[in-house]
Amino acid sequence: MMKKINDIIGDAKTIGIAGHVRPDGDCMGSCMSLYNYLKKNRPDLDVRVFLEFVDKKFNIIENTDQIITTGYDGTKFDLFISLDTASLDRLGLNLPFYENAKRTACIDHHASNDGYADYNYILPKASSASEVLYDLLDEDLIDKSIAEPMYMGIAHDSGVFRFQSTTPKTMRIAANMIEKGVNVNMILEETFFRKTYNQMMVTAKIQSEAVLALDGKCIYGYCTSVMMEEYGVTTKDLDAVVASIRNVDGVEVAMFLYQLSEDSYKVSLRSKNYVDVSKIAVENGGGGHVRAAGAEIHGELNDIINKLLNRIKQDI
Structure with missing residues (x-):
């Protein structure tokens, strides 16, 4: 039975969020979508997001300046959530956060993920971890700051809706995010198509x-x-x-x-x-x-x- 994000959080007060090494658009998108969702809708929580590197092209996503890139700092979170991370070694510098957390959760779409966390929500047929995350959030509570990274993550991992993993559900979620105010041209041009x-x-x-x-x-x-x-x-x-x-x-x-x-x-x-x-x-x-x-x-x-x-x- 799928649990919504508030049920996964339970009585946790401190939450860490992280994705895989060399974060791509879906890793960045899913992590920032969840971070912005919790910062907006759960002000009672202490939420922090960790990634090893932030490509400057992702700076158009709100709150990327809050991403911590220095690795483990000794914090023991009540709940640590990994996104778009198929195996524990892919957490890189942030693995100790997982190892020292009281509880863990994994939200992912990799078929090779064996379900390493206490709670796992893994949909191998989904286009992206961002699409998987959508199932766990209350759409009524999603605003533009949450919708933009989610749309970005879905677009990146679906090859801008070209790959076989793109389903009617994928397109419906993308359309819903556009209705939240996503600037599609800006997101795709700045984070996917533009090259130096x-x-x-x-x-x-x-x-x-x-x-x-x-x-x-x-x-x-x-x-x-x-x-x-x-x-x-x-x-x-x-x-x-x-x-x-x-x-x-x-x-x-x-x-x-x-x-x-x-x-x-x-x-x-x-x-x-x-x-x-x-x-x-x-x-x-x-x-x-x-x-x-x-x-x-x-x-x-x-x-x-x-x-x-x-x-x-x-x-x-």
């Missing part, structure tokens, strides 16, 4: 060197630390690259790798119709969704690529 010149140039470089494999059914690209330095970008500038190579005609699986350290790479996997990339990611210590997943893999770049191509070949 350096981002454009490094994406063009990666696209120009992308490789078709497995009889054209797989495409992959990569970005090394040397390339990032050359183009003046960081790993935080590369989130949209996999989407930029995904739409090549005939491709079922797109793979993008970027370097994290000398022998470590972040791998993003996307599929169109029938390959379950979440299984491949889980096998490599990661997780995600049927059509979008990822993992951090240690090893040499070419070895990782060949290993993953051999695995993808089994499902194509």
Whole structure:
């Protein structure tokens, strides 16, 4: 039986909120939507929100200046809520908040989430954690400050309503948020479509060197630390690259790798119709969704690529 947010809170007076490392639009959107909802409607609570990093493009969302990025400070919350976080290790610097909280809750949409909290509300078929969160809030109490991050989260994780996870329910929630006053053009232009010149140039470089494999059914690209330095970008500038190579005609699986350290790479996997990339990611210590997943893999770049191509070949 689904519990609404007030039932999950119960007698808790102090609440911590956090999302996954390298927070994307849905992580940011769900965390800020819940934070703004509780700040507006539950002034009796001490609520704090924690994320490891805040991309400046998200500053148009109200109260992002309240996000704490310094990690664990010794606070033991009555309730700690994780959003859009498939596994505990993905909490990064904020994991100790979870470990020391009196009670925990998890609101998520990753199929690989095994339900690690005391209370779990996980809908793997939902477009986003923001869509899952909507079920737990009272719509009559949602204002523009809550609706904007929720709409942003849904839009980001649904590929602006293009991915298979987009359902009639997804569209109804988005429409409801627009009725709350969301400036759709501003949210999408500023947080999803707008790119810096350096981002454009490094994406063009990666696209120009992308490789078709497995009889054209797989495409992959990569970005090394040397390339990032050359183009003046960081790993935080590369989130949209996999989407930029995904739409090549005939491709079922797109793979993008970027370097994290000398022998470590972040791998993003996307599929169109029938390959379950979440299984491949889980096998490599990661997780995600049927059509979008990822993992951090240690090893040499070419070895990782060949290993993953051999695995993808089994499902194509």
